[in-house]
Amino acid sequence: MAGDAHAGTPQGLGKCTSCGKFYPIRNKPDGSLWPIGTGGECRCGGTDFEAALQH
């Protein structure tokens, strides 16, 4: 969203494509997913995440 003033607000869930662990994620301006609270990578070292819905 333009003018995003809540950079740390989770926008959904993302799943690590390497190990399948779920993280709260937000969308970066470049369109990729950023797992919040991880420094940008999964605890397994994976850096690729896919959007996931978890009900």
Ligand SMILES: [Zn+2]
């Ligand atoms: Zn992982």
